[in-house]
Amino acid sequence: MKSITAALKTCVKKYNSTSLILRIVIGLAIGIVLALLVPGWTWIGELGNLFVGALKGVAPILVFVLVASALAQKSARIDRRFGTVIGLYMLTTFLAAGLAVVASELFPLTIALPEAASADTVPQGLAEVMHTLLANIVSNPIQSLAEGNYIGILMYAVLFGFAMKYCGSDSSRKFMAEIADAISMIVRWIINLAPFGIMGLIYSTVSTSGLSIFTDYGKLLLLLVGTMLVMALVVSPIVIFCCLHINPYPLVFRCLKESGIPAFFTRSSAANIPVNMELCKQLGLDKNFYSVSIPLGSTINMDGAAITITIMTLAAANTLGIHVSIPAAIILSVLSALGACGASGVAGGSLLLIPMACSLFGIPQEIAMQVVAVGFIIGVVQDSVETALNSAGDAAFTATAEFMQWEKEGKQLPAFLRRKK
Template sequence: MTHSSHPLVRFYLKVGLIRQILWGLIFGIILAAVSKDTALAMSLIGGLFINALKSVAPVLVLILVIASISNHQHGKQANMRPLITLYFAGMMLAALLATIASFLFPSQISFGDTLNNLEFTPPSGIAAVLKTLLEKMIDNPINALINANYIGLIIWGAGIGLALRHASQSTKTMMNDLSYAISFIVRVIIRFAPLGVFGLVASTLAETGFGELLKYAHLLVVLVSCMLFVALVINPLLAYLVMHKNPYPLVFTSLKESAIPAFFTRSSAANIPVNMEICKKYKMDEDTYSVAVPLGAAINMSGAAVTITVLTLATVNSMPASAGIHVDIYSAVLLCIVTSVCACGASGIAGGSLLLIPVACSMFGIPNEISAKVIGIGIAIGVIQDSVETALNSSSDVVYIGAVSSAAQKKQNNTTKN
């Protein structure tokens, strides 16, 4: 019996993932209201989903970093310099905004019994954070995989990727295929997100009460508000600094023609043809956008920076006082830098940024068991959050490319006149 011949499987695959997650959320709430004991038993389903995410995330990070760096192509880097500067500045400012918002409107998450019997080793200050980062950077790669040491995995991935840039094309192709294979496994796990969300929501609400829904709503409002601020204030400001004219016609065009399709596809990679057509339609520099659109879809992730920062600080805020985890101004700045680097590595699949939350959480000594559950909570609110995040990421590409193209055209016109 193949998957295509079974009506239930065909129906499951036919219905959109967003709708399925929404159903899982609703059914989880209903079950928690109707039968508390049954809802508590659903923690097994939620736990299996979280464990699956926890097991695949370290391998995903390592392989994605190796593949992306080893397959990076030379050429036209000088033309990309202002764009890459805009990308990183946008992600840094987005992370900084998310940090400020998290301090002004702190979010919390309930972890229930997950916190029991866990040992916390929080850093005592920025010196301890830096010492921890340095120690994790030189960890044995096998040990880093076993213990989900994401900082170490990124360093090893970057090192292997740089070395493989001089390898044969067949080796690079193999790494690319391996990256695709791991991403495929992640997609399979994400297809079970509706069941995982159902189990997580039902068991969490049965254990902590329906006040948890207000925490989810608060967290979602902070996330979406930050992303809207980036789209309507930060992106126009950066564009103005480059093009020196009113950026809002370009911003509103990008929101209308790029953000709306991206909102529904929930994939920056899937929106590449749309952005290509927009750039062509508005006569942007072809040499720039032909390289910048695919590049931006891979590394320009302001929305991911917001998501990783807000959920990491919500996790920190939710830790018990006995854990002794505090975030000072220096740690917050370092978090923004780490978050921006993590955002660049967000995979092209829906919800990819959530899988990098453990990297940021590890800065504060938060165990992998906790950060893995945060991923599950992120998927629960991802019905809205991930769509808005992708819309921001994709529309930002058009804004930045348009700004750089406008500045280049203006410079060329001035040169011609002289």
């Protein structure tokens, strides 16, 4: 018995000492092999459901306690960093929509439409999207926590945090900070098991979908993924370079590796909030800042969603022979960017906003919902890449806003970002 216990302890120690990224790659490979060899072992897929469910379950509580605790501290202050990061979020989301318009003009596509998809609630226009956003802000806080309504969670966390800052005692603020630390510890335990969860997720994907998504609607998928890669590897780095005047790729690649890869498999910006929190901590950022900016980014930093909405809408217009003028394309970019900010931070959250954009060109809802159905068909890859782009951007632009402040204060940037002399 002692030998078994010692062996288990050795295995656990070896597991914990191995890089999380390497463990994820190993889990990914094992999941693919098992899906090809034994596709009937559905219980393996439950590991993925447990992992994502655990992250989604703890993320709303984590967001509330971190934001509230950060704002409750006497040292907390809302400074120019928040304005900077919000500006970066909105700017890049609009640039993503504009890039999607250009890509669609360069590579115009039509799509074969299947049967119409169905949905309980489909936004009909930007006014309805804005109404939903405003309604979510003032929704019941308990209901917001239960349903993962991050806009409502952020609103009440900010109010509660400021209230505690001015009304609470030092001991109560300290208690809130300890609660935030405890929830963060639980999250770290969950993230440590990510390789098993990702093994289950990739097993389910490969065993059910196989490679058929690359043959059906392959050109559309290629255009979507290609545009998102250009956004991640060209446009976003240019924005970061304009802000920091340094080589942006060390930061971009680190965020893609440590945030984008987990987000690719969880397919949820909300579920990836704890991962981004840990990344910001490793980068040495101010917890009072990133504990607010990261949850905010999961709500309004939607570069991938803007690309999906725009390209799918223009593909529908091309299919129906509708000419899209330059002014209409500009309006579509604005509509897609603003609408993307209302996309929920869950898998497939952007797809149901496609009918809203289609309404700009008079495309009937039954046709628009068929386009949504195409989105769900290719969503295994499209939504994964979209979420990776969104989540990596949350961390990258939070770091950019903080590093801009560091430069103004004369502080040194992290070693991996400094110019080589």
